[in-house]
Amino acid sequence: MTALxxxxxxxxxxxxxxxTPSLHGATPKAVAETPNVARASTAAATAKPLEEALFDxxxxxxxxxxxxxxxxxxxxxxxxxxxxxxxxxxxxxxxxDSLPIGGSYATFLRAMLYLKPxxxxxxxxxxxxxxxxxxxxxxxxxxxxxxxxDQVRWIVSxxxxxxxxxxxxxxxxTRLPDRLASWDLQHWFALGDIQPPA
Amino acid sequence: MTLASAAPDHATxxxxxxxxxxxxxxxxxxxxxxxxxxxxxxxxARLKRDFPKAEQLSSVALxxxxxxxxxxxxxxxxxxxxxxxxxxDILMAQMNGLxxxxxxxYPGWPHFAAHARDVWTTWKxxxxxxxxxxLGVRYINRIDIxxxxxxxxxxxxxxxPQIPDGLPTPIDSVFSxxxxxxxxxxxxxxxxxxxxxxxxxxxxxxxLDIDLGRTIDPPQKDDDIxxxxxxxxxxxxxxxxTTLTDRTKAFFA
Numbered sequence: 001m002t003a004l005x006x007x008x009x010x011x012x013x014x015x016x017x018x019x020t021p022s023l024h025g026a027t028p029k030a031v032a033e034t035p036n037v038a039r040a041s042t043a044a045a046t047a048k049p050l051e052e053a054l055f056d057x058x059x060x061x062x063x064x065x066x067x068x069x070x071x072x073x074x075x076x077x078x079x080x081x082x083x084x085x086x087x088x089x090x091x092x093x094x095x096x097d098s099l100p101i102g103g104s105y106a107t108f109l110r111a112m113l114y115l116k117p118x119x120x121x122x123x124x125x126x127x128x129x130x131x132x133x134x135x136x137x138x139x140x141x142x143x144x145x146x147x148x149x150d151q152v153r154w155i156v157s158x159x160x161x162x163x164x165x166x167x168x169x170x171x172x173x174t175r176l177p178d179r180l181a182s183w184d185l186q187h188w189f190a191l192g193d194i195q196p197p198a
Numbered sequence: 199m200t201l202a203s204a205a206p207d208h209a210t211x212x213x214x215x216x217x218x219x220x221x222x223x224x225x226x227x228x229x230x231x232x233x234x235x236x237x238x239x240x241x242x243a244r245l246k247r248d249f250p251k252a253e254q255l256s257s258v259a260l261x262x263x264x265x266x267x268x269x270x271x272x273x274x275x276x277x278x279x280x281x282x283x284x285x286x287d288i289l290m291a292q293m294n295g296l297x298x299x300x301x302x303x304y305p306g307w308p309h310f311a312a313h314a315r316d317v318w319t320t321w322k323x324x325x326x327x328x329x330x331x332x333l334g335v336r337y338i339n340r341i342d343i344x345x346x347x348x349x350x351x352x353x354x355x356x357x358x359p360q361i362p363d364g365l366p367t368p369i370d371s372v373f374s375x376x377x378x379x380x381x382x383x384x385x386x387x388x389x390x391x392x393x394x395x396x397x398x399x400x401x402x403x404x405x406l407d408i409d410l411g412r413t414i415d416p417p418q419k420d421d422d423i424x425x426x427x428x429x430x431x432x433x434x435x436x437x438x439x440t441t442l443t444d445r446t447k448a449f450f451a
Binding site: 004 | 217221226279281284285292297299301302303336338349350352367369370372388393398400401402409
Protein backbone atom coordinates (compact mmCIF):
# COMPACT_ATOMS: atom_id res chain seq x y z
CA MET A 1 0.00 0.00 0.00
CA THR A 2 1.29 3.44 -0.81
CA ALA A 3 2.25 5.56 2.17
CA LEU A 4 -0.28 8.16 3.29
CA UNK A 5 1.11 11.00 5.35
CA UNK A 6 -1.15 12.61 7.95
CA UNK A 7 -2.13 16.29 7.55
CA UNK A 8 0.46 18.82 8.65
CA UNK A 9 0.27 19.73 12.35
CA UNK A 10 -1.17 23.21 12.97
CA UNK A 11 1.91 24.47 14.81
CA UNK A 12 5.51 23.60 15.42
CA UNK A 13 6.04 21.44 18.47
CA UNK A 14 9.13 20.79 20.58
CA UNK A 15 11.07 17.70 19.41
CA UNK A 16 9.56 14.34 20.31
CA UNK A 17 11.16 12.49 23.24
CA UNK A 18 14.00 10.12 22.47
CA UNK A 19 13.27 6.65 21.16
CA THR A 20 13.33 3.54 23.30
CA PRO A 21 17.00 2.71 23.85
CA SER A 22 18.61 -0.08 21.86
CA LEU A 23 21.80 -2.05 22.35
CA HIS A 24 22.50 -1.49 18.68
CA GLY A 25 22.45 2.25 19.01
CA ALA A 26 20.92 4.74 16.66
CA THR A 27 20.68 4.75 12.90
CA PRO A 28 24.09 3.80 11.53
CA LYS A 29 26.15 6.78 10.47
CA ALA A 30 27.22 6.89 6.86
CA VAL A 31 30.85 5.90 6.57
CA ALA A 32 31.90 8.36 3.91
CA GLU A 33 29.63 11.27 3.27
CA THR A 34 30.06 14.83 2.13
CA PRO A 35 29.88 17.01 5.25
CA ASN A 36 26.88 19.22 5.73
CA VAL A 37 26.68 22.44 7.63
CA ALA A 38 23.68 21.66 9.81
CA ARG A 39 25.38 18.66 11.36
CA ALA A 40 28.81 20.19 11.71
CA SER A 41 29.83 20.14 15.35
CA THR A 42 31.02 23.59 16.30
CA ALA A 43 32.73 24.34 19.58
CA ALA A 44 30.60 25.82 22.35
CA ALA A 45 30.27 29.57 22.00
CA THR A 46 32.50 31.51 24.30
CA ALA A 47 31.90 35.04 25.48
CA LYS A 48 32.48 37.34 22.53
CA PRO A 49 32.98 41.08 22.25
CA LEU A 50 29.62 42.78 21.65
CA GLU A 51 30.44 43.83 18.12
CA GLU A 52 31.38 40.27 17.15
CA ALA A 53 28.31 38.81 18.86
CA LEU A 54 26.03 41.23 16.98
CA PHE A 55 27.74 40.44 13.68
CA ASP A 56 27.35 36.71 14.28
CA UNK A 57 23.70 37.18 15.22
CA UNK A 58 23.05 39.11 12.02
CA UNK A 59 24.62 36.29 10.01
CA UNK A 60 22.61 33.63 11.88
CA UNK A 61 19.31 35.43 11.16
CA UNK A 62 20.25 35.87 7.51
CA UNK A 63 21.04 32.17 7.26
CA UNK A 64 17.62 31.39 8.77
CA UNK A 65 16.05 33.76 6.24
CA UNK A 66 17.95 32.18 3.38
CA UNK A 67 16.39 28.79 4.16
CA UNK A 68 13.04 30.28 3.16
CA UNK A 69 14.41 32.40 0.31
CA UNK A 70 12.61 30.28 -2.29
CA UNK A 71 9.31 31.55 -0.86
CA UNK A 72 10.29 35.22 -0.66
CA UNK A 73 10.70 37.96 -3.22
CA UNK A 74 14.18 39.34 -3.55
CA UNK A 75 12.92 42.83 -2.62
CA UNK A 76 11.46 41.57 0.61
CA UNK A 77 14.60 39.64 1.48
CA UNK A 78 16.81 42.66 0.79
CA UNK A 79 14.55 44.86 2.92
CA UNK A 80 14.56 42.32 5.73
CA UNK A 81 18.34 42.11 5.68
CA UNK A 82 18.55 45.92 5.92
CA UNK A 83 16.16 45.83 8.90
CA UNK A 84 18.29 43.17 10.61
CA UNK A 85 21.41 45.26 10.04
CA UNK A 86 19.74 48.26 11.69
CA UNK A 87 18.24 46.22 14.53
CA UNK A 88 21.62 44.71 15.39
CA UNK A 89 23.75 47.78 14.76
CA UNK A 90 26.40 48.03 17.51
CA UNK A 91 26.00 51.82 17.60
CA UNK A 92 22.28 51.58 18.37
CA UNK A 93 22.47 48.55 20.66
CA UNK A 94 21.35 48.87 24.29
CA UNK A 95 23.85 47.29 26.66
CA UNK A 96 22.35 44.40 28.59
CA ASP A 97 19.71 43.48 26.01
CA SER A 98 19.56 39.87 24.83
CA LEU A 99 20.45 38.86 21.29
CA PRO A 100 17.54 37.65 19.13
CA ILE A 101 16.23 34.17 19.93
CA GLY A 102 16.36 31.89 16.88
CA GLY A 103 12.98 30.29 17.65
CA SER A 104 11.34 33.71 17.83
CA TYR A 105 12.76 34.70 14.46
CA ALA A 106 11.60 31.39 12.96
CA THR A 107 8.06 32.09 14.17
CA PHE A 108 8.26 35.60 12.70
CA LEU A 109 9.24 34.25 9.27
CA ARG A 110 6.57 31.55 9.34
CA ALA A 111 3.93 34.09 10.35
CA MET A 112 4.87 36.50 7.57
CA LEU A 113 4.76 33.72 4.96
CA TYR A 114 1.37 32.59 6.29
CA LEU A 115 -0.27 36.01 6.69
CA LYS A 116 1.38 37.54 3.59
CA PRO A 117 0.98 41.21 4.59
CA UNK A 118 1.40 43.46 1.55
CA UNK A 119 2.73 46.19 3.87
CA UNK A 120 5.88 44.98 5.55
CA UNK A 121 6.13 45.71 9.26
CA UNK A 122 8.72 47.63 11.21
CA UNK A 123 10.91 45.28 13.26
CA UNK A 124 12.10 45.50 16.82
CA UNK A 125 13.38 43.38 19.63
CA UNK A 126 12.22 42.95 23.22
CA UNK A 127 14.90 43.16 25.93
CA UNK A 128 14.71 39.37 26.31
CA UNK A 129 15.36 38.73 22.62
CA UNK A 130 11.93 38.23 21.06
CA UNK A 131 11.23 39.68 17.63
CA UNK A 132 8.46 42.29 17.44
CA UNK A 133 6.71 43.35 14.23
CA UNK A 134 4.65 46.54 14.19
CA UNK A 135 2.25 48.12 11.74
CA UNK A 136 0.94 51.66 12.14
CA UNK A 137 -1.82 53.38 10.22
CA UNK A 138 -2.39 56.96 11.40
CA UNK A 139 -3.16 56.72 15.13
CA UNK A 140 -3.74 52.95 14.96
CA UNK A 141 -1.13 50.36 15.85
CA UNK A 142 -0.83 46.58 15.69
CA UNK A 143 2.18 44.81 17.13
CA UNK A 144 3.06 41.14 17.36
CA UNK A 145 5.69 39.58 19.57
CA UNK A 146 6.91 36.23 18.27
CA UNK A 147 7.68 33.33 20.60
CA UNK A 148 9.22 29.98 19.71
CA UNK A 149 6.97 27.20 18.39
CA ASP A 150 4.54 29.46 16.50
CA GLN A 151 3.26 31.36 19.55
CA VAL A 152 2.37 35.02 18.95
CA ARG A 153 1.42 37.73 21.45
CA TRP A 154 -0.50 40.55 19.81
CA ILE A 155 -1.51 44.01 20.94
CA VAL A 156 -3.83 46.25 18.96
CA SER A 157 -4.92 49.81 19.47
CA UNK A 158 -7.40 51.48 17.12
CA UNK A 159 -9.60 54.56 16.99
CA UNK A 160 -13.22 53.61 16.26
CA UNK A 161 -15.96 56.28 16.17
CA UNK A 162 -13.75 58.66 18.12
CA UNK A 163 -13.03 56.11 20.85
CA UNK A 164 -9.76 54.24 21.36
CA UNK A 165 -10.25 50.48 21.49
CA UNK A 166 -7.47 48.23 22.74
CA UNK A 167 -7.02 44.49 22.66
CA UNK A 168 -4.37 41.87 23.32
CA UNK A 169 -3.96 38.13 23.28
CA UNK A 170 -1.70 35.15 22.69
CA UNK A 171 -2.34 32.50 20.09
CA UNK A 172 -0.78 30.31 17.40
CA UNK A 173 0.02 31.63 13.93
CA THR A 174 -2.82 29.74 12.28
CA ARG A 175 -5.39 31.28 14.64
CA LEU A 176 -4.25 34.87 14.19
CA PRO A 177 -6.63 35.71 11.32
CA ASP A 178 -9.63 34.57 13.38
CA ARG A 179 -8.48 36.23 16.57
CA LEU A 180 -7.82 39.52 14.81
CA ALA A 181 -10.81 39.41 12.45
CA SER A 182 -12.77 41.98 14.42
CA TRP A 183 -9.79 44.34 14.20
CA ASP A 184 -9.67 44.10 10.40
CA LEU A 185 -6.18 42.82 9.58
CA GLN A 186 -6.26 44.44 6.16
CA HIS A 187 -6.44 47.84 7.86
CA TRP A 188 -2.74 47.30 8.60
CA PHE A 189 -1.70 44.78 5.96
CA ALA A 190 -3.13 46.34 2.77
CA LEU A 191 -1.15 48.77 0.66
CA GLY A 192 -2.40 52.30 0.01
CA ASP A 193 -4.94 54.40 1.86
CA ILE A 194 -7.61 52.67 3.88
CA GLN A 195 -11.02 54.23 4.38
CA PRO A 196 -12.21 54.43 7.98
CA PRO A 197 -14.90 51.89 8.90
CA ALA A 198 -18.38 52.99 7.87
CA MET B 199 42.18 39.42 -4.28
CA THR B 200 38.64 39.15 -3.00
CA LEU B 201 36.95 35.81 -3.39
CA ALA B 202 33.79 36.08 -5.43
CA SER B 203 30.54 35.02 -3.84
CA ALA B 204 28.46 32.39 -5.56
CA ALA B 205 26.05 35.24 -6.33
CA PRO B 206 23.81 36.10 -8.19
CA ASP B 207 21.22 35.26 -5.59
CA HIS B 208 18.32 34.80 -7.97
CA ALA B 209 17.35 32.30 -10.64
CA THR B 210 19.55 32.32 -13.72
CA UNK B 211 19.18 30.64 -17.12
CA UNK B 212 21.77 28.13 -15.90
CA UNK B 213 19.26 26.30 -13.78
CA UNK B 214 15.78 25.31 -14.86
CA UNK B 215 13.77 26.08 -11.75
CA UNK B 216 12.71 29.57 -10.72
CA UNK B 217 12.71 28.65 -7.03
CA UNK B 218 15.08 25.71 -6.61
CA UNK B 219 14.47 23.80 -3.36
CA UNK B 220 18.17 23.48 -2.55
CA UNK B 221 18.83 24.37 1.09
CA UNK B 222 22.45 23.28 1.00
CA UNK B 223 24.77 22.55 -1.91
CA UNK B 224 28.25 21.28 -1.07
CA UNK B 225 31.41 20.49 -2.99
CA UNK B 226 33.94 18.52 -0.99
CA UNK B 227 37.64 18.04 -1.71
CA UNK B 228 38.92 15.66 0.95
CA UNK B 229 42.55 14.70 1.39
CA UNK B 230 43.85 11.17 1.76
CA UNK B 231 45.86 12.29 4.80
CA UNK B 232 45.30 14.98 7.40
CA UNK B 233 46.93 18.39 7.17
CA UNK B 234 48.63 19.77 10.24
CA UNK B 235 46.75 22.33 12.32
CA UNK B 236 49.20 25.17 11.66
CA UNK B 237 48.69 24.87 7.91
CA UNK B 238 44.92 24.98 8.30
CA UNK B 239 45.20 28.00 10.61
CA UNK B 240 47.28 29.83 8.01
CA UNK B 241 44.74 29.16 5.26
CA UNK B 242 41.85 30.10 7.54
CA ALA B 243 43.52 33.41 8.39
CA ARG B 244 43.45 34.26 4.68
CA LEU B 245 39.93 32.99 4.02
CA LYS B 246 38.51 34.93 6.99
CA ARG B 247 38.92 38.14 4.99
CA ASP B 248 35.94 37.06 2.89
CA PHE B 249 34.26 34.68 5.35
CA PRO B 250 34.57 36.60 8.61
CA LYS B 251 32.33 34.54 10.90
CA ALA B 252 34.56 31.73 12.15
CA GLU B 253 33.45 28.82 14.33
CA GLN B 254 35.70 26.03 15.44
CA LEU B 255 34.78 22.55 14.22
CA SER B 256 35.65 19.96 16.79
CA SER B 257 35.10 16.37 17.75
CA VAL B 258 34.89 14.98 21.25
CA ALA B 259 36.44 11.65 22.22
CA LEU B 260 35.26 10.13 25.47
CA UNK B 261 37.32 7.35 27.02
CA UNK B 262 35.95 5.39 29.94
CA UNK B 263 37.74 2.69 31.89
CA UNK B 264 34.90 0.63 33.39
CA UNK B 265 37.23 -1.35 35.65
CA UNK B 266 38.80 1.73 37.20
CA UNK B 267 35.56 3.70 37.14
CA UNK B 268 37.42 6.57 35.52
CA UNK B 269 37.12 8.41 32.28
CA UNK B 270 38.37 11.39 30.37
CA UNK B 271 37.18 13.45 27.47
CA UNK B 272 39.30 15.13 24.89
CA UNK B 273 38.25 17.71 22.36
CA UNK B 274 40.07 17.79 19.05
CA UNK B 275 39.91 20.77 16.76
CA UNK B 276 39.33 19.67 13.18
CA UNK B 277 39.12 23.03 11.49
CA UNK B 278 36.76 25.95 11.07
CA UNK B 279 33.35 26.72 9.66
CA UNK B 280 33.63 30.10 7.94
CA UNK B 281 30.58 32.11 6.92
CA UNK B 282 30.38 35.09 4.55
CA UNK B 283 28.47 38.19 5.76
CA UNK B 284 25.22 37.39 3.94
CA UNK B 285 25.18 33.88 5.38
CA UNK B 286 24.71 32.13 2.06
CA ASP B 287 28.33 31.18 1.31
CA ILE B 288 30.05 28.92 3.84
CA LEU B 289 33.32 27.00 3.99
CA MET B 290 34.36 24.10 6.13
CA ALA B 291 38.14 24.37 6.22
CA GLN B 292 39.41 21.28 7.97
CA MET B 293 42.48 19.17 8.46
CA ASN B 294 40.95 16.61 6.11
CA GLY B 295 40.20 19.09 3.35
CA LEU B 296 37.88 21.81 2.12
CA UNK B 297 34.10 21.85 1.66
CA UNK B 298 32.45 24.78 -0.09
CA UNK B 299 28.78 25.23 0.75
CA UNK B 300 26.04 27.37 -0.71
CA UNK B 301 22.73 28.01 1.04
CA UNK B 302 19.66 29.52 -0.67
CA UNK B 303 19.04 31.28 -2.93
CA TYR B 304 20.87 28.76 -5.11
CA PRO B 305 22.44 30.53 -8.11
CA GLY B 306 22.96 27.49 -10.36
CA TRP B 307 25.96 25.23 -10.85
CA PRO B 308 28.14 27.46 -13.08
CA HIS B 309 28.23 30.22 -10.46
CA PHE B 310 28.55 27.85 -7.54
CA ALA B 311 31.29 25.77 -9.13
CA ALA B 312 33.23 28.85 -10.25
CA HIS B 313 33.06 30.23 -6.72
CA ALA B 314 34.15 26.89 -5.25
CA ARG B 315 37.08 26.72 -7.64
CA ASP B 316 38.18 30.25 -6.68
CA VAL B 317 38.14 29.29 -3.02
CA TRP B 318 39.99 26.04 -3.75
CA THR B 319 42.67 27.92 -5.69
CA THR B 320 43.23 30.30 -2.77
CA TRP B 321 43.25 27.43 -0.27
CA LYS B 322 45.70 25.42 -2.34
CA UNK B 323 48.01 28.38 -2.81
CA UNK B 324 48.51 28.31 0.96
CA UNK B 325 48.35 24.62 1.90
CA UNK B 326 50.08 23.35 -1.25
CA UNK B 327 49.40 20.08 -3.03
CA UNK B 328 48.14 17.12 -1.01
CA UNK B 329 46.77 13.89 -2.34
CA UNK B 330 42.98 13.91 -2.82
CA UNK B 331 41.21 10.95 -1.24
CA UNK B 332 37.57 11.79 -1.96
CA LEU B 333 35.53 14.16 -4.06
CA GLY B 334 31.94 14.82 -3.06
CA VAL B 335 28.91 16.66 -4.40
CA ARG B 336 25.95 16.84 -2.05
CA TYR B 337 22.63 18.59 -2.54
CA ILE B 338 20.14 18.78 0.29
CA ASN B 339 16.73 19.86 -0.95
CA ARG B 340 13.75 20.81 1.17
CA ILE B 341 10.44 20.34 -0.57
CA ASP B 342 7.46 22.12 0.96
CA ILE B 343 4.11 20.56 0.09
CA UNK B 344 0.75 22.04 1.15
CA UNK B 345 -0.93 19.50 3.40
CA UNK B 346 -4.20 20.36 5.05
CA UNK B 347 -5.34 16.79 4.33
CA UNK B 348 -3.44 13.49 4.20
CA UNK B 349 -1.20 13.16 1.14
CA UNK B 350 -0.10 10.06 -0.77
CA UNK B 351 3.67 10.04 -1.02
CA UNK B 352 3.62 8.38 -4.44
CA UNK B 353 1.94 11.48 -5.84
CA UNK B 354 5.08 13.45 -5.04
CA UNK B 355 8.02 11.02 -4.85
CA UNK B 356 9.05 8.05 -6.92
CA UNK B 357 11.23 6.88 -4.05
CA UNK B 358 9.02 6.16 -1.06
CA PRO B 359 8.20 3.35 1.34
CA GLN B 360 5.40 0.85 0.80
CA ILE B 361 3.26 0.30 3.89
CA PRO B 362 2.06 -3.28 4.34
CA ASP B 363 -1.49 -3.98 5.51
CA GLY B 364 -1.68 -4.12 9.27
CA LEU B 365 0.54 -1.11 9.96
CA PRO B 366 -1.12 2.12 11.07
CA THR B 367 -1.96 4.66 8.44
CA PRO B 368 -1.71 7.56 7.79
CA ILE B 369 1.87 7.77 8.97
CA ASP B 370 3.42 10.81 10.68
CA SER B 371 6.97 10.74 9.36
CA VAL B 372 9.29 9.00 6.93
CA PHE B 373 13.00 8.25 6.80
CA SER B 374 14.19 6.23 3.79
CA UNK B 375 17.84 5.83 2.86
CA UNK B 376 19.53 3.88 0.12
CA UNK B 377 23.17 3.62 -0.88
CA UNK B 378 24.49 2.28 -4.15
CA UNK B 379 27.68 2.11 -6.16
CA UNK B 380 27.73 3.34 -9.74
CA UNK B 381 30.73 1.34 -11.02
CA UNK B 382 30.74 2.77 -14.53
CA UNK B 383 31.35 6.22 -13.08
CA UNK B 384 33.36 5.11 -10.02
CA UNK B 385 30.80 6.87 -7.84
CA UNK B 386 28.88 6.01 -4.71
CA UNK B 387 25.42 7.38 -4.06
CA UNK B 388 23.59 7.95 -0.78
CA UNK B 389 19.98 9.07 -1.17
CA UNK B 390 17.72 10.05 1.71
CA UNK B 391 14.06 11.01 1.72
CA UNK B 392 12.84 12.13 5.11
CA UNK B 393 10.22 14.33 6.68
CA UNK B 394 11.52 17.44 8.44
CA UNK B 395 10.12 20.13 10.71
CA UNK B 396 7.62 21.95 8.47
CA UNK B 397 9.21 25.15 7.22
CA UNK B 398 5.86 26.72 6.35
CA UNK B 399 2.57 26.73 8.22
CA UNK B 400 0.13 24.16 6.82
CA UNK B 401 2.81 22.35 4.83
CA UNK B 402 4.83 19.19 5.05
CA UNK B 403 8.55 19.57 4.54
CA UNK B 404 10.58 16.76 3.04
CA UNK B 405 14.33 16.54 2.82
CA LEU B 406 15.71 14.97 -0.33
CA ASP B 407 19.43 14.53 0.30
CA ILE B 408 21.56 13.43 -2.67
CA ASP B 409 25.20 12.71 -1.87
CA LEU B 410 27.59 11.52 -4.58
CA GLY B 411 31.17 10.66 -3.73
CA ARG B 412 34.21 9.36 -5.51
CA THR B 413 36.94 7.58 -3.54
CA ILE B 414 38.14 5.22 -6.26
CA ASP B 415 41.10 6.71 -8.09
CA PRO B 416 40.03 10.32 -7.59
CA PRO B 417 41.70 12.75 -9.99
CA GLN B 418 44.57 14.86 -8.64
CA LYS B 419 45.03 17.62 -11.21
CA ASP B 420 42.75 20.64 -10.89
CA ASP B 421 41.23 20.47 -14.38
CA ASP B 422 40.50 16.77 -13.91
CA ILE B 423 39.08 17.39 -10.43
CA UNK B 424 36.60 19.97 -11.71
CA UNK B 425 35.65 17.82 -14.66
CA UNK B 426 34.93 14.96 -12.26
CA UNK B 427 32.84 17.24 -10.03
CA UNK B 428 30.91 18.42 -13.10
CA UNK B 429 30.17 14.78 -13.98
CA UNK B 430 28.97 14.16 -10.44
CA UNK B 431 26.68 17.15 -10.68
CA UNK B 432 25.21 15.76 -13.92
CA UNK B 433 24.51 12.46 -12.17
CA UNK B 434 23.04 14.34 -9.19
CA UNK B 435 20.62 16.14 -11.52
CA UNK B 436 19.54 12.82 -13.01
CA UNK B 437 18.83 11.42 -9.54
CA UNK B 438 16.86 14.54 -8.62
CA UNK B 439 14.77 14.50 -11.79
CA THR B 440 13.95 10.82 -11.57
CA THR B 441 13.06 10.90 -7.87
CA LEU B 442 10.40 13.60 -8.06
CA THR B 443 7.07 13.57 -9.86
CA ASP B 444 6.00 16.39 -12.16
CA ARG B 445 3.51 17.45 -9.51
CA THR B 446 6.35 18.09 -7.08
CA LYS B 447 8.54 19.85 -9.62
CA ALA B 448 5.67 22.25 -10.30
CA PHE B 449 6.14 23.70 -6.81
CA PHE B 450 9.49 25.21 -7.74
CA ALA B 451 9.12 25.65 -11.50
